[in-house]
Amino acid sequence: MEVFKLVPQLTLPLGNPDDLIEVWKARCEYSSFAEQIKLQMKATATPIDSLHTQKLIVISPLTFCSHFYVKKNALWHFPTDAPKTDDEFKSRFKRPDVKKKKKIRKLPKRLENPVEMWKYFISHTSLHGLKYSQDENLYRIERVIWVLLFIAGAYSTVRVIFELYGNFQAKQTNIFIDDLNHDIFHISFPSVTICPSSRVDWEEATKIASTLIPATNKKATNIFFEILANMSNVKIANLDRLNVSINDDELEYLARINISDILFKVLPKCEKIIFNCSWSYATVNCCEIFEVQRTGYGFCYTFNSLTSVGKLPEEPRKAHAYGVRSGLRFVTQNNFQYPPRQSNNGSESDNKINSLFMISHPKAMFPTKGRYVAFGRRYNVDLKFTTAISSNEVLELENDENPPCKHENGSYQFVNCLSTCKRNYIQKLCGCTPSFFFPMAEEISEVHFSLAGEQPHVIKTMCNCPPECEYCNYDDYVIGIPYYKPDAIMLDVHYDGPTGVRYKRVIQVSRLDMM
Numbered sequence: 001m002e003v004f005k006l007v008p009q010l011t012l013p014l015g016n017p018d019d020l021i022e023v024w025k026a027r028c029e030y031s032s033f034a035e036q037i038k039l040q041m042k043a044t045a046t047p048i049d050s051l052h053t054q055k056l057i058v059i060s061p062l063t064f065c066s067h068f069y070v071k072k073n074a075l076w077h078f079p080t081d082a083p084k085t086d087d088e089f090k091s092r093f094k095r096p097d098v099k100k101k102k103k104i105r106k107l108p109k110r111l112e113n114p115v116e117m118w119k120y121f122i123s124h125t126s127l128h129g130l131k132y133s134q135d136e137n138l139y140r141i142e143r144v145i146w147v148l149l150f151i152a153g154a155y156s157t158v159r160v161i162f163e164l165y166g167n168f169q170a171k172q173t174n175i176f177i178d179d180l181n182h183d184i185f186h187i188s189f190p191s192v193t194i195c196p197s198s199r200v201d202w203e204e205a206t207k208i209a210s211t212l213i214p215a216t217n218k219k220a221t222n223i224f225f226e227i228l229a230n231m232s233n234v235k236i237a238n239l240d241r242l243n244v245s246i247n248d249d250e251l252e253y254l255a256r257i258n259i260s261d262i263l264f265k266v267l268p269k270c271e272k273i274i275f276n277c278s279w280s281y282a283t284v285n286c287c288e289i290f291e292v293q294r295t296g297y298g299f300c301y302t303f304n305s306l307t308s309v310g311k312l313p314e315e316p317r318k319a320h321a322y323g324v325r326s327g328l329r330f331v332t333q334n335n336f337q338y339p340p341r342q343s344n345n346g347s348e349s350d351n352k353i354n355s356l357f358m359i360s361h362p363k364a365m366f367p368t369k370g371r372y373v374a375f376g377r378r379y380n381v382d383l384k385f386t387t388a389i390s391s392n393e394v395l396e397l398e399n400d401e402n403p404p405c406k407h408e409n410g411s412y413q414f415v416n417c418l419s420t421c422k423r424n425y426i427q428k429l430c431g432c433t434p435s436f437f438f439p440m441a442e443e444i445s446e447v448h449f450s451l452a453g454e455q456p457h458v459i460k461t462m463c464n465c466p467p468e469c470e471y472c473n474y475d476d477y478v479i480g481i482p483y484y485k486p487d488a489i490m491l492d493v494h495y496d497g498p499t500g501v502r503y504k505r506v507i508q509v510s511r512l513d514m515m
Helices: 017-027 031-044 061-066 086-092 114-124 140-170 202-212 218-232 236-242 248-254 259-265 414-430
Strands: 010-013 056-059 173-183 191-196 274-279 290-295 298-303 328-333 355-361 371-374 377-390 471-482 488-495 499-507
Touching: 173 377, 191 290, 191 488, 202 218, 202 259, 218 248, 218 259, 259 298, 355 377, 355 471, 355 488, 371 377, 371 471, 371 488
Parallel strands: 377 488, 377 499
Antiparallel strands: 010 056, 173 499, 191 298, 191 355, 274 328, 290 298, 328 488, 355 371, 377 471
Protein backbone atom coordinates (compact mmCIF):
# COMPACT_ATOMS: atom_id res chain seq x y z
CA MET A 1 0.00 0.00 0.00
CA GLU A 2 1.20 3.44 -0.86
CA VAL A 3 1.10 6.39 1.53
CA PHE A 4 -0.12 9.67 0.03
CA LYS A 5 0.08 13.34 0.88
CA LEU A 6 -2.81 14.76 2.80
CA VAL A 7 -5.07 16.99 0.73
CA PRO A 8 -8.20 18.96 1.68
CA GLN A 9 -11.38 17.02 2.35
CA LEU A 10 -14.07 16.58 -0.29
CA THR A 11 -17.82 16.31 0.19
CA LEU A 12 -19.17 14.08 -2.61
CA PRO A 13 -22.42 12.18 -3.19
CA LEU A 14 -22.22 8.42 -3.60
CA GLY A 15 -23.10 7.63 -7.18
CA ASN A 16 -21.40 6.81 -10.44
CA PRO A 17 -17.96 5.29 -9.72
CA ASP A 18 -16.48 6.92 -12.83
CA ASP A 19 -17.33 10.39 -11.50
CA LEU A 20 -15.87 9.61 -8.11
CA ILE A 21 -12.75 8.02 -9.50
CA GLU A 22 -12.11 11.03 -11.78
CA VAL A 23 -12.22 13.32 -8.75
CA TRP A 24 -10.18 11.03 -6.58
CA LYS A 25 -7.67 10.51 -9.36
CA ALA A 26 -6.98 14.22 -9.38
CA ARG A 27 -6.58 14.23 -5.65
CA CYS A 28 -4.27 11.19 -5.30
CA GLU A 29 -0.56 11.74 -5.75
CA TYR A 30 -0.02 8.55 -7.71
CA SER A 31 -2.35 8.35 -10.68
CA SER A 32 -1.39 4.73 -11.36
CA PHE A 33 -2.94 3.63 -8.07
CA ALA A 34 -6.15 5.53 -8.76
CA GLU A 35 -6.26 4.04 -12.28
CA GLN A 36 -6.08 0.56 -10.81
CA ILE A 37 -9.01 1.34 -8.54
CA LYS A 38 -10.99 2.55 -11.55
CA LEU A 39 -10.29 -0.65 -13.48
CA GLN A 40 -11.27 -2.84 -10.58
CA MET A 41 -14.55 -0.99 -10.14
CA LYS A 42 -15.41 -1.40 -13.82
CA ALA A 43 -14.43 -5.07 -13.86
CA THR A 44 -16.53 -6.12 -10.93
CA ALA A 45 -19.33 -3.60 -11.44
CA THR A 46 -19.67 -3.53 -7.73
CA PRO A 47 -22.19 -0.87 -6.85
CA ILE A 48 -20.79 1.69 -4.56
CA ASP A 49 -23.93 1.66 -2.46
CA SER A 50 -23.04 -1.88 -1.39
CA LEU A 51 -20.41 -0.38 0.78
CA HIS A 52 -22.51 2.48 2.13
CA THR A 53 -26.07 3.58 1.89
CA GLN A 54 -27.09 6.26 -0.57
CA LYS A 55 -26.09 9.39 1.27
CA LEU A 56 -23.43 12.06 1.37
CA ILE A 57 -20.17 11.00 2.88
CA VAL A 58 -17.41 13.27 4.05
CA ILE A 59 -14.01 11.69 3.60
CA SER A 60 -10.62 12.92 2.46
CA PRO A 61 -9.12 11.55 -0.75
CA LEU A 62 -6.09 10.54 1.29
CA THR A 63 -8.15 8.34 3.57
CA PHE A 64 -10.13 6.85 0.67
CA CYS A 65 -7.12 6.15 -1.53
CA SER A 66 -5.15 4.59 1.28
CA HIS A 67 -8.01 2.35 2.45
CA PHE A 68 -8.20 0.24 -0.72
CA TYR A 69 -6.24 -3.00 -1.04
CA VAL A 70 -6.03 -3.81 -4.69
CA LYS A 71 -5.33 -7.46 -5.31
CA LYS A 72 -5.33 -9.47 -8.42
CA ASN A 73 -8.78 -10.94 -9.20
CA ALA A 74 -10.10 -9.44 -5.99
CA LEU A 75 -12.89 -7.06 -5.41
CA TRP A 76 -12.04 -3.58 -4.24
CA HIS A 77 -13.47 -2.95 -0.82
CA PHE A 78 -12.92 -1.23 2.48
CA PRO A 79 -10.97 -3.41 4.91
CA THR A 80 -12.85 -4.15 8.08
CA ASP A 81 -10.07 -2.69 10.16
CA ALA A 82 -9.73 0.43 8.03
CA PRO A 83 -9.31 3.64 9.98
CA LYS A 84 -12.51 5.60 10.22
CA THR A 85 -10.99 9.10 10.58
CA ASP A 86 -8.02 11.02 9.27
CA ASP A 87 -6.46 11.29 12.71
CA GLU A 88 -6.67 7.50 13.11
CA PHE A 89 -5.12 7.08 9.68
CA LYS A 90 -2.24 9.45 10.51
CA SER A 91 -1.47 7.51 13.68
CA ARG A 92 -1.38 4.16 11.78
CA PHE A 93 0.48 5.21 8.68
CA LYS A 94 3.49 7.46 9.10
CA ARG A 95 5.62 8.60 6.24
CA PRO A 96 9.30 8.35 6.99
CA ASP A 97 11.18 11.63 7.14
CA VAL A 98 12.97 12.09 3.91
CA LYS A 99 15.20 15.10 3.43
CA LYS A 100 14.58 16.83 0.16
CA LYS A 101 17.57 17.25 -1.99
CA LYS A 102 18.17 20.76 -3.17
CA LYS A 103 18.10 20.97 -6.88
CA ILE A 104 21.12 22.64 -8.41
CA ARG A 105 19.90 25.15 -10.94
CA LYS A 106 21.99 25.13 -14.04
CA LEU A 107 22.94 28.40 -15.74
CA PRO A 108 21.32 29.04 -19.11
CA LYS A 109 23.51 28.26 -22.03
CA ARG A 110 23.65 31.94 -23.02
CA LEU A 111 25.44 32.75 -19.75
CA GLU A 112 28.13 30.12 -20.04
CA ASN A 113 30.57 32.34 -21.98
CA PRO A 114 30.71 35.80 -23.59
CA VAL A 115 30.34 34.40 -27.11
CA GLU A 116 27.02 32.77 -26.27
CA MET A 117 25.87 35.94 -24.55
CA TRP A 118 26.73 37.98 -27.65
CA LYS A 119 24.91 35.53 -29.94
CA TYR A 120 21.84 35.64 -27.74
CA PHE A 121 21.89 39.45 -27.69
CA ILE A 122 22.16 39.67 -31.47
CA SER A 123 19.34 37.21 -32.04
CA HIS A 124 16.98 38.92 -29.57
CA THR A 125 17.92 42.63 -29.85
CA SER A 126 15.46 45.24 -31.08
CA LEU A 127 18.23 47.24 -32.80
CA HIS A 128 17.26 47.35 -36.43
CA GLY A 129 19.42 45.25 -38.75
CA LEU A 130 21.73 43.73 -36.14
CA LYS A 131 19.92 40.40 -35.77
CA TYR A 132 20.24 39.75 -39.51
CA SER A 133 24.00 39.41 -39.10
CA GLN A 134 23.40 35.99 -37.48
CA ASP A 135 20.52 34.88 -39.69
CA GLU A 136 21.55 31.52 -41.19
CA ASN A 137 18.94 31.86 -43.93
CA LEU A 138 20.87 34.77 -45.48
CA TYR A 139 23.96 34.65 -47.63
CA ARG A 140 27.22 35.85 -46.13
CA ILE A 141 27.30 38.94 -48.33
CA GLU A 142 23.79 39.85 -47.13
CA ARG A 143 24.87 39.52 -43.51
CA VAL A 144 27.93 41.69 -44.19
CA ILE A 145 25.75 44.37 -45.79
CA TRP A 146 23.45 44.38 -42.78
CA VAL A 147 26.45 44.77 -40.46
CA LEU A 148 27.79 47.71 -42.50
CA LEU A 149 24.38 49.38 -42.53
CA PHE A 150 24.12 48.99 -38.78
CA ILE A 151 27.59 50.49 -38.23
CA ALA A 152 26.77 53.46 -40.50
CA GLY A 153 23.49 54.07 -38.67
CA ALA A 154 25.15 53.82 -35.25
CA TYR A 155 27.90 56.26 -36.30
CA SER A 156 25.38 58.79 -37.65
CA THR A 157 23.29 58.52 -34.48
CA VAL A 158 26.27 59.10 -32.20
CA ARG A 159 27.42 62.06 -34.28
CA VAL A 160 23.97 63.69 -34.19
CA ILE A 161 23.81 63.17 -30.42
CA PHE A 162 27.17 64.88 -29.95
CA GLU A 163 26.12 67.81 -32.16
CA LEU A 164 22.88 68.18 -30.22
CA TYR A 165 24.80 68.07 -26.96
CA GLY A 166 27.20 70.71 -28.25
CA ASN A 167 24.29 72.98 -29.20
CA PHE A 168 22.70 72.33 -25.82
CA GLN A 169 25.92 73.32 -24.04
CA ALA A 170 26.28 76.41 -26.25
CA LYS A 171 22.77 77.49 -25.14
CA GLN A 172 21.94 79.08 -28.46
CA THR A 173 18.55 80.71 -28.81
CA ASN A 174 16.02 81.17 -31.58
CA ILE A 175 13.46 83.93 -32.05
CA PHE A 176 10.14 83.21 -33.71
CA ILE A 177 6.88 85.11 -34.21
CA ASP A 178 4.60 84.51 -31.24
CA ASP A 179 1.71 86.83 -32.14
CA LEU A 180 1.07 88.80 -35.32
CA ASN A 181 -1.82 90.73 -33.76
CA HIS A 182 -0.57 91.91 -30.39
CA ASP A 183 -2.96 94.63 -29.17
CA ILE A 184 -1.64 98.12 -28.42
CA PHE A 185 -3.25 98.24 -24.96
CA HIS A 186 -0.92 95.44 -23.82
CA ILE A 187 2.12 97.75 -24.04
CA SER A 188 3.01 101.22 -22.82
CA PHE A 189 2.86 104.25 -25.07
CA PRO A 190 6.42 105.27 -26.02
CA SER A 191 8.25 108.05 -24.25
CA VAL A 192 8.43 111.21 -26.36
CA THR A 193 11.40 113.50 -25.68
CA ILE A 194 12.01 116.93 -27.21
CA CYS A 195 15.34 118.72 -27.06
CA PRO A 196 15.92 122.29 -28.31
CA SER A 197 18.99 122.73 -30.47
CA SER A 198 20.25 125.14 -27.78
CA ARG A 199 19.29 124.08 -24.29
CA VAL A 200 20.16 127.35 -22.50
CA ASP A 201 17.79 130.18 -21.65
CA TRP A 202 20.27 133.06 -21.94
CA GLU A 203 18.17 135.45 -19.91
CA GLU A 204 18.36 133.02 -17.01
CA ALA A 205 22.05 132.37 -17.69
CA THR A 206 22.83 136.10 -17.48
CA LYS A 207 21.13 136.33 -14.07
CA ILE A 208 23.10 133.35 -12.75
CA ALA A 209 26.40 134.74 -14.08
CA SER A 210 25.83 138.01 -12.23
CA THR A 211 25.47 136.12 -8.93
CA LEU A 212 28.55 133.93 -9.45
CA ILE A 213 31.08 136.30 -11.06
CA PRO A 214 31.81 139.94 -10.17
CA ALA A 215 30.52 142.36 -12.81
CA THR A 216 34.00 143.90 -13.08
CA ASN A 217 35.56 140.62 -14.26
CA LYS A 218 34.40 140.70 -17.87
CA LYS A 219 36.91 138.06 -18.97
CA ALA A 220 35.63 135.45 -16.51
CA THR A 221 32.04 136.28 -17.51
CA ASN A 222 32.86 135.83 -21.19
CA ILE A 223 34.57 132.48 -20.45
CA PHE A 224 31.49 131.42 -18.48
CA PHE A 225 29.24 132.27 -21.45
CA GLU A 226 31.62 130.53 -23.85
CA ILE A 227 31.51 127.35 -21.80
CA LEU A 228 27.72 127.48 -21.56
CA ALA A 229 27.47 128.08 -25.32
CA ASN A 230 29.58 125.00 -25.95
CA MET A 231 27.58 123.01 -23.42
CA SER A 232 24.22 124.17 -24.78
CA ASN A 233 24.42 121.97 -27.87
CA VAL A 234 27.25 119.57 -27.05
CA LYS A 235 26.84 115.82 -27.55
CA ILE A 236 28.80 112.86 -26.25
CA ALA A 237 30.38 112.50 -29.68
CA ASN A 238 31.94 116.01 -29.59
CA LEU A 239 33.18 116.38 -26.03
CA ASP A 240 36.31 118.04 -27.43
CA ARG A 241 34.30 121.29 -27.52
CA LEU A 242 34.74 121.46 -23.77
CA ASN A 243 38.41 122.35 -24.20
CA VAL A 244 38.56 125.97 -22.98
CA SER A 245 41.81 127.67 -21.98
CA ILE A 246 41.47 128.90 -18.41
CA ASN A 247 44.26 130.48 -16.38
CA ASP A 248 44.47 130.38 -12.61
CA ASP A 249 42.87 133.82 -12.14
CA GLU A 250 39.69 132.91 -13.98
CA LEU A 251 39.64 129.45 -12.40
CA GLU A 252 39.30 131.04 -8.97
CA TYR A 253 35.78 132.23 -9.86
CA LEU A 254 34.75 129.15 -11.82
CA ALA A 255 36.23 126.27 -9.79
CA ARG A 256 33.26 125.96 -7.42
CA ILE A 257 30.62 125.98 -10.16
CA ASN A 258 28.75 122.70 -10.73
CA ILE A 259 28.14 122.48 -14.48
CA SER A 260 25.25 120.01 -14.21
CA ASP A 261 23.49 122.23 -11.69
CA ILE A 262 23.96 125.30 -13.90
CA LEU A 263 22.66 123.53 -17.02
CA PHE A 264 19.61 122.33 -15.11
CA LYS A 265 18.83 125.88 -13.94
CA VAL A 266 19.29 127.51 -17.35
CA LEU A 267 17.12 124.94 -19.16
CA PRO A 268 14.21 126.82 -20.79
CA LYS A 269 11.07 126.52 -18.69
CA CYS A 270 8.36 124.14 -19.81
CA GLU A 271 5.68 126.84 -19.98
CA LYS A 272 7.86 128.86 -22.39
CA ILE A 273 8.29 126.23 -25.07
CA ILE A 274 5.44 123.63 -24.87
CA PHE A 275 1.76 124.52 -25.50
CA ASN A 276 -1.64 123.08 -26.49
CA CYS A 277 -1.10 119.54 -25.23
CA SER A 278 -3.63 116.73 -25.54
CA TRP A 279 -3.45 113.07 -24.58
CA SER A 280 -5.88 110.45 -25.84
CA TYR A 281 -8.30 113.07 -27.25
CA ALA A 282 -8.34 115.05 -23.95
CA THR A 283 -6.70 118.44 -23.34
CA VAL A 284 -4.09 118.32 -20.55
CA ASN A 285 -1.62 120.66 -18.82
CA CYS A 286 1.67 120.38 -20.70
CA CYS A 287 3.90 120.92 -17.67
CA GLU A 288 2.06 118.17 -15.76
CA ILE A 289 2.86 115.51 -18.33
CA PHE A 290 6.32 116.71 -19.45
CA GLU A 291 9.30 116.34 -17.11
CA VAL A 292 13.02 117.07 -17.25
CA GLN A 293 15.05 114.23 -18.73
CA ARG A 294 18.79 113.57 -19.01
CA THR A 295 19.63 112.57 -22.58
CA GLY A 296 22.58 112.16 -24.90
CA TYR A 297 22.02 115.84 -25.80
CA GLY A 298 21.86 117.15 -22.24
CA PHE A 299 18.76 118.19 -20.30
CA CYS A 300 15.50 117.95 -22.29
CA TYR A 301 11.78 117.42 -21.68
CA THR A 302 10.09 114.04 -21.89
CA PHE A 303 6.64 112.48 -21.75
CA ASN A 304 5.82 109.06 -20.19
CA SER A 305 9.40 108.18 -19.21
CA LEU A 306 10.53 106.14 -16.19
CA THR A 307 14.03 107.66 -16.23
CA SER A 308 13.18 111.36 -15.96
CA VAL A 309 14.60 113.60 -13.22
CA GLY A 310 12.69 113.22 -9.96
CA LYS A 311 10.29 110.73 -11.53
CA LEU A 312 8.10 108.90 -9.04
CA PRO A 313 7.31 105.24 -9.80
CA GLU A 314 3.91 104.98 -11.47
CA GLU A 315 2.17 102.99 -14.15
CA PRO A 316 3.16 104.30 -17.61
CA ARG A 317 0.39 105.60 -19.83
CA LYS A 318 -1.16 103.34 -22.47
CA ALA A 319 -3.11 104.24 -25.58
CA HIS A 320 -6.39 102.49 -26.30
CA ALA A 321 -6.95 103.84 -29.81
CA TYR A 322 -5.00 104.70 -32.93
CA GLY A 323 -4.98 107.50 -35.46
CA VAL A 324 -4.73 111.29 -35.25
CA ARG A 325 -5.12 112.74 -31.70
CA SER A 326 -5.40 109.26 -30.16
CA GLY A 327 -1.93 109.63 -28.64
CA LEU A 328 0.16 112.70 -27.71
CA ARG A 329 -0.29 116.04 -29.45
CA PHE A 330 1.47 119.32 -28.59
CA VAL A 331 2.96 122.53 -29.98
CA THR A 332 6.46 123.77 -29.21
CA GLN A 333 7.44 127.39 -29.87
CA ASN A 334 10.77 129.10 -30.43
CA ASN A 335 11.07 131.57 -27.52
CA PHE A 336 14.81 131.51 -26.85
CA GLN A 337 17.95 132.82 -28.55
CA TYR A 338 21.67 132.27 -28.96
CA PRO A 339 24.22 133.68 -26.45
CA PRO A 340 24.21 137.47 -25.90
CA ARG A 341 27.72 137.93 -27.24
CA GLN A 342 26.54 136.57 -30.63
CA SER A 343 23.47 138.82 -30.86
CA ASN A 344 25.18 141.37 -33.11
CA ASN A 345 26.66 138.79 -35.49
CA GLY A 346 23.50 138.55 -37.57
CA SER A 347 19.86 139.43 -37.85
CA GLU A 348 17.37 138.53 -35.17
CA SER A 349 15.91 135.79 -37.37
CA ASP A 350 19.34 134.22 -37.72
CA ASN A 351 19.66 134.09 -33.96
CA LYS A 352 16.44 132.15 -33.61
CA ILE A 353 16.78 128.41 -33.13
CA ASN A 354 15.42 126.80 -36.28
CA SER A 355 15.07 123.14 -35.20
CA LEU A 356 14.90 120.72 -32.28
CA PHE A 357 15.30 117.01 -31.61
CA MET A 358 12.39 114.60 -31.28
CA ILE A 359 12.96 111.15 -29.77
CA SER A 360 10.46 108.32 -29.34
CA HIS A 361 11.79 105.49 -27.20
CA PRO A 362 10.74 102.80 -24.67
CA LYS A 363 9.68 104.06 -21.25
CA ALA A 364 12.72 102.66 -19.40
CA MET A 365 15.32 103.58 -22.02
CA PHE A 366 17.78 106.41 -21.57
CA PRO A 367 17.29 108.55 -24.74
CA THR A 368 20.47 109.02 -26.74
CA LYS A 369 19.53 109.46 -30.40
CA GLY A 370 16.82 111.53 -32.09
CA ARG A 371 15.88 113.26 -35.32
CA TYR A 372 15.73 116.93 -36.35
CA VAL A 373 12.34 118.55 -36.81
CA ALA A 374 12.12 122.09 -38.20
CA PHE A 375 10.00 125.02 -37.08
CA GLY A 376 7.15 126.07 -39.32
CA ARG A 377 6.10 122.45 -39.91
CA ARG A 378 3.34 120.15 -38.69
CA TYR A 379 4.36 116.51 -38.19
CA ASN A 380 2.27 113.37 -38.00
CA VAL A 381 4.32 110.64 -36.35
CA ASP A 382 2.87 107.18 -37.09
CA LEU A 383 4.16 104.52 -34.71
CA LYS A 384 4.63 100.81 -35.28
CA PHE A 385 5.92 98.55 -32.53
CA THR A 386 7.55 95.16 -32.12
CA THR A 387 7.88 93.51 -28.75
CA ALA A 388 9.61 90.35 -27.57
CA ILE A 389 9.39 87.99 -24.62
CA SER A 390 11.56 85.05 -23.54
CA SER A 391 10.82 81.59 -22.22
CA ASN A 392 11.68 80.67 -18.63
CA GLU A 393 14.56 78.50 -19.87
CA VAL A 394 16.14 81.58 -21.50
CA LEU A 395 15.67 83.75 -18.40
CA GLU A 396 17.41 81.08 -16.28
CA LEU A 397 20.59 81.60 -18.35
CA GLU A 398 20.94 85.23 -17.25
CA ASN A 399 23.52 84.46 -14.54
CA ASP A 400 25.72 82.33 -16.82
CA GLU A 401 29.18 83.47 -17.83
CA ASN A 402 28.09 84.29 -21.38
CA PRO A 403 24.29 84.73 -21.30
CA PRO A 404 22.40 85.10 -24.60
CA CYS A 405 20.53 88.08 -23.14
CA LYS A 406 19.87 89.96 -19.89
CA HIS A 407 16.62 90.62 -18.09
CA GLU A 408 17.15 91.96 -14.53
CA ASN A 409 13.43 91.66 -13.79
CA GLY A 410 12.58 93.75 -16.85
CA SER A 411 14.73 96.77 -15.95
CA TYR A 412 17.68 96.02 -18.25
CA GLN A 413 18.03 98.06 -21.44
CA PHE A 414 20.77 97.63 -24.03
CA VAL A 415 21.04 101.40 -24.65
CA ASN A 416 21.21 102.07 -20.90
CA CYS A 417 24.07 99.59 -20.62
CA LEU A 418 26.01 101.44 -23.34
CA SER A 419 25.38 104.80 -21.64
CA THR A 420 26.57 103.45 -18.30
CA CYS A 421 29.66 102.00 -19.95
CA LYS A 422 30.53 105.37 -21.56
CA ARG A 423 29.90 107.15 -18.26
CA ASN A 424 32.30 104.80 -16.46
CA TYR A 425 34.90 105.33 -19.18
CA ILE A 426 34.75 109.11 -18.80
CA GLN A 427 34.89 108.74 -15.04
CA LYS A 428 38.02 106.64 -15.43
CA LEU A 429 39.66 109.37 -17.52
CA CYS A 430 38.89 112.43 -15.41
CA GLY A 431 37.45 111.12 -12.14
CA CYS A 432 34.04 112.71 -12.83
CA THR A 433 31.06 112.41 -15.13
CA PRO A 434 28.96 114.90 -17.10
CA SER A 435 25.75 113.87 -15.36
CA PHE A 436 23.64 115.96 -17.72
CA PHE A 437 24.43 113.29 -20.33
CA PHE A 438 24.02 110.14 -18.26
CA PRO A 439 21.88 108.65 -15.51
CA MET A 440 23.02 109.81 -12.09
CA ALA A 441 25.51 107.75 -10.09
CA GLU A 442 26.02 108.76 -6.48
CA GLU A 443 29.47 107.23 -6.29
CA ILE A 444 30.82 109.37 -9.17
CA SER A 445 31.61 113.08 -8.84
CA GLU A 446 29.94 115.55 -11.17
CA VAL A 447 31.86 117.75 -13.58
CA HIS A 448 33.45 120.89 -12.17
CA PHE A 449 35.63 123.33 -14.10
CA SER A 450 38.58 122.59 -11.82
CA LEU A 451 38.62 118.95 -12.95
CA ALA A 452 39.14 119.74 -16.62
CA GLY A 453 42.36 118.32 -18.04
CA GLU A 454 44.16 117.45 -21.23
CA GLN A 455 42.75 113.91 -21.43
CA PRO A 456 41.75 112.49 -24.84
CA HIS A 457 38.01 112.57 -25.48
CA VAL A 458 37.77 109.45 -27.65
CA ILE A 459 35.20 106.94 -26.38
CA LYS A 460 36.68 103.57 -27.21
CA THR A 461 34.53 100.55 -28.04
CA MET A 462 35.00 98.60 -24.83
CA CYS A 463 31.42 97.95 -23.72
CA ASN A 464 30.11 94.43 -23.26
CA CYS A 465 26.33 94.75 -23.38
CA PRO A 466 24.19 91.72 -24.31
CA PRO A 467 20.76 92.32 -25.84
CA GLU A 468 17.58 92.44 -23.79
CA CYS A 469 15.61 89.25 -23.14
CA GLU A 470 12.41 91.26 -23.36
CA TYR A 471 11.97 94.55 -25.18
CA CYS A 472 9.57 96.83 -26.99
CA ASN A 473 10.88 98.81 -29.95
CA TYR A 474 9.07 101.60 -31.77
CA ASP A 475 9.47 102.61 -35.40
CA ASP A 476 8.26 106.12 -36.20
CA TYR A 477 7.25 107.29 -39.67
CA VAL A 478 7.26 111.09 -39.82
CA ILE A 479 5.22 113.04 -42.35
CA GLY A 480 5.69 116.84 -42.33
CA ILE A 481 3.52 119.53 -43.89
CA PRO A 482 3.74 123.35 -43.60
CA TYR A 483 2.38 124.86 -40.40
CA TYR A 484 0.76 128.27 -40.28
CA LYS A 485 3.12 129.45 -37.49
CA PRO A 486 6.69 129.82 -38.80
CA ASP A 487 8.18 129.89 -35.30
CA ALA A 488 6.31 126.81 -33.99
CA ILE A 489 6.15 123.04 -34.49
CA MET A 490 3.10 120.81 -34.05
CA LEU A 491 3.72 117.14 -33.29
CA ASP A 492 1.02 114.45 -33.29
CA VAL A 493 2.43 111.11 -32.11
CA HIS A 494 0.05 108.13 -32.42
CA TYR A 495 -0.18 104.47 -33.40
CA ASP A 496 -0.94 103.78 -37.03
CA GLY A 497 -2.89 100.59 -36.27
CA PRO A 498 -4.47 98.55 -33.44
CA THR A 499 -1.87 95.78 -33.31
CA GLY A 500 1.83 95.02 -33.58
CA VAL A 501 4.09 91.98 -33.70
CA ARG A 502 5.32 90.02 -30.68
CA TYR A 503 8.32 87.71 -30.86
CA LYS A 504 9.48 85.01 -28.45
CA ARG A 505 13.01 83.86 -27.68
CA VAL A 506 13.46 80.16 -26.84
CA ILE A 507 16.35 77.75 -26.32
CA GLN A 508 17.37 76.16 -29.61
CA VAL A 509 18.01 72.76 -27.98
CA SER A 510 16.08 72.35 -24.73
CA ARG A 511 16.28 69.60 -22.11
CA LEU A 512 13.20 68.02 -23.66
CA ASP A 513 14.94 67.88 -27.05
CA MET A 514 17.94 66.17 -25.46
CA MET A 515 15.67 63.58 -23.87
